[in-house]
Amino acid sequence: MRSDLTTNYGPPPGDWRDTAQRYALVPLRIFLGVTFIYAAFDKLTDSAFFKASGGGSIGDQMRGVRDSSAIPALVDLALRSPSGFGYAIAFGELAVGIGTLLGVLTRLAAVGGALISLSLWLTVSWATEPYYLGNDLAYLMAWLPLVLAGAAVWSVDAWWRGRRFRSSEY
Numbered sequence: 285m286r287s288d289l290t291t292n293y294g295p296p297p298g299d300w301r302d303t304a305q306r307y308a309l310v311p312l313r314i315f316l317g318v319t320f321i322y323a324a325f326d327k328l329t330d331s332a333f334f335k336a337s338g339g340g341s342i343g344d345q346m347r348g349v350r351d352s353s354a355i356p357a358l359v360d361l362a363l364r365s366p367s368g369f370g371y372a373i374a375f376g377e378l379a380v381g382i383g384t385l386l387g388v389l390t391r392l393a394a395v396g397g398a399l400i401s402l403s404l405w406l407t408v409s410w411a412t413e414p415y416y417l418g419n420d421l422a423y424l425m426a427w428l429p430l431v432l433a434g435a436a437v438w439s440v441d442a443w444w445r446g447r448r449f450r451s452s453e454y
Contacts (some may be wrong), residue, residue, distance in 0.1 A: 306437050309429060313439075316397060316426060317385025324378035327370065334370045342370035345408070352411035360406050376400055384430065387439020394430035401427060 327333050332340035343366035348361040362369040376396060383393030401424040409418030416422075435441050 285374060299445040309433055309435065310438060312426060312429065313384050313387065313390070313435060314421075316430070317381045320377045320381030320397060321385065324374045327377070334367045336366045342366045349408050349411075352412040353407040355406050358403065362407075373400065387435035387441045390435035390439060390441050391431055396426045398424055398427035398431060
């Protein structure tokens with residue numbers, strides 16, 4: 285009987301591989317969550333970042349990548365309000381990082397992270413050669429497993445699922 289479970293349906297329940305699969309995305313969640321929170325605080329604590337021009341400003345950074353980006357119109361849109369765009373990125377990174385780290389609406393947070401990474405890849409790191417040296421593409425790919433799978437363990441999402449399941453039993 286046990287061989288049927290293993291052969292036809294994967295490892296038997298409680299097998300170490302089952303446990304490893306459930307926890308496999310936890311290190312990715314921690315890495316992406318902490319990294320995006322850190323990136324947000326890095327921006328929010330840098331007085332030069334939110335300025336329209338000057339060393340280290342979002343405005344100068346965007347003007348510097350405009351002509352080499354895949355979508356210059358996206359950069360032009362950001363340049364209409366560099367400060368507003370900078371705050372949007374910083375608070376977006378903070379929300380995505382917290383959501384991912386705590387596992388709150390994890391799939392939605394991961395979509396947000398993927399969109400931030402995609403926009404940065406298409407603008408800031410598009411001209412990086414060879415392409416695999418640009419980190420934004422790697423971050424985009426790292427978000428996709430969380431978009432698909434969410435946070436199965438050690439998350440607010442899992443706690444909510446457990447509560448819904450327990451309440452439906454009564």
